[in-house]
Amino acid sequence: MTLYFPNLHPDLLPGVLRQALPADVRFLDPGLAKADSPDHVLPEAAPFDRRLARAILADTLRFGESVADGRDIAVHGLLQQAQALSPESGRQVQAEVERTIAGGVGPDGQTGQPGAPAGALLEARRQAQTLLLLAWNLEERMLDLRGIDAGLRASWARLGQSVSEADTLAGALAETLIKAQPEAQTDADEEGQADHESMAVGKVLAGLTLPDAFAEALPWRRLLEAFVLLAPGQELVTADEAIIAALLEAGLVAAQGVFTAPAWKLAGLDRCPAARPWLDAPMRLACVGAAQGGA
Numbered sequence: 125m126t127l128y129f130p131n132l133h134p135d136l137l138p139g140v141l142r143q144a145l146p147a148d149v150r151f152l153d154p155g156l157a158k159a160d161s162p163d164h165v166l167p168e169a170a171p172f173d174r175r176l177a178r179a180i181l182a183d184t185l186r187f188g189e190s191v192a193d194g195r196d197i198a199v200h201g202l203l204q205q206a207q208a209l210s211p212e213s214g215r216q217v218q219a220e221v222e223r224t225i226a227g228g229v230g231p232d233g234q235t236g237q238p239g240a241p242a243g244a245l246l247e248a249r250r251q252a253q254t255l256l257l258l259a260w261n262l263e264e265r266m267l268d269l270r271g272i273d274a275g276l277r278a279s280w281a282r283l284g285q286s287v288s289e290a291d292t293l294a295g296a297l298a299e300t301l302i303k304a305q306p307e308a309q310t311d312a313d314e315e316g317q318a319d320h321e322s323m324a325v326g327k328v329l330a331g332l333t334l335p336d337a338f339a340e341a342l343p344w345r346r347l348l349e350a351f352v353l354l355a356p357g358q359e360l361v362t363a364d365e366a367i368i369a370a371l372l373e374a375g376l377v378a379a380q381g382v383f384t385a386p387a388w389k390l391a392g393l394d395r396c397p398a399a400r401p402w403l404d405a406p407m408r409l410a411c412v413g414a415a416q417g418g419a
Contacts, residue, residue: 125165127152129351129360129409130344130367132256133263134163141363141413149361152351154256156181167354171249181257245353245402252350259347345391352387352402363413371409383409 126149128134134142134151151157153164155177172180344367351360362368368378374392376383388396388403396404 125150126359126361126410127165127351127355129362130259130347130364131263132260133267135267136263137363144363144413145361146412152256152355154253154260154354156257156260167358169249169354169356170253171246172253177253177257180254181261184254184258185261244399248400248402249353252353255346255350256354348387348391349400349403352405352407356402356405359408359410361410361412363411368411378411381411383407383411 126146128137128145128149128151131137132151132154137145150165151163153161153166155166155170155172155174157164157166159174166174170177344364351358370392371383371390372378376385376389383390385407386396386403387405387407388400390407390409391403393403
């Protein structure tokens with residue numbers, strides 16, 4: 125099995141690209157996908173179960189709404205404060221996490237990742253899953269916006285077509301009237317000017333689209349670390365041309381369409397931070413679709 129990176133929702137990918145993905149590719153579930161989703165997999169290293177994941181996302185978003193614009197928080201502030209929870213629910217969630225996560229760390233305190241203290245790794249995984257919960261929420265807003273945009277474009281196109289057809293009919297009637305009553309020329313000229321303006325409005329409406337309010341995505345390098353923490357040793361695959369271009373520009377080489385390097389190098393760091401030894405793990409990031417040709 126291979127995980128797609130960085131998107132968490134298959135519907136964000138064009139249909140042709142989804143069909144081009146290898147059959148074993150799945151999408152990472154931070155705890156919000158349907159339990160029986162054939163497209164998703166919940167990593168075993170995720171510290172929060174589905175119930176806790178939903179509670180943490182709701183509480184984190186409430187925190188964001190209380191201090192700033194929700195989108196700004198999701199994209200910027202909460203990346204740095206992913207564990208910010210309201211006092212009461214935060215304590216309850218953390219207490220239950222401590223109980224339920226006990227099985228994730230061995231009795232000897234080993235974490236399964238050399239050099240990573242159990243406490244630091246657990247905290248990092250909590251933050252990683254919270255970040256991915258926010259990424260999931262942002263992607264759902266992107267999908268909602270796409271649906272609204274498609275519906276509005278179709279409605280505006282129909283409206284523009286209706287205006288154009290009405291203008292054409294009005295012009296024909298005005299021409300007939302002028303031929304029958306030449307003195308109506310002045311009124312027809314005024315009506316013609318109004319018709320021209322209406323037609324222009326129709327054309328504008330037919331071409332309108334919603335502004336891309338979610339053009340700014342969560343930083344993929346931060347998401348990469350989250351993938352490393354929650355799905356250690358898992359091979360990733362991407363069709364994101366911007367990511368591939370960034371890695372090539374950084375001097376990394378894709379052998380037969382696959383980047384193989386320590387996670388810290390793929391994340392754009394000069395060396396592995398001592399406080400984040402999990403980033404020293406080797407990673408494989410394969411390219412598919414147009415990105416494969418670019419690599």
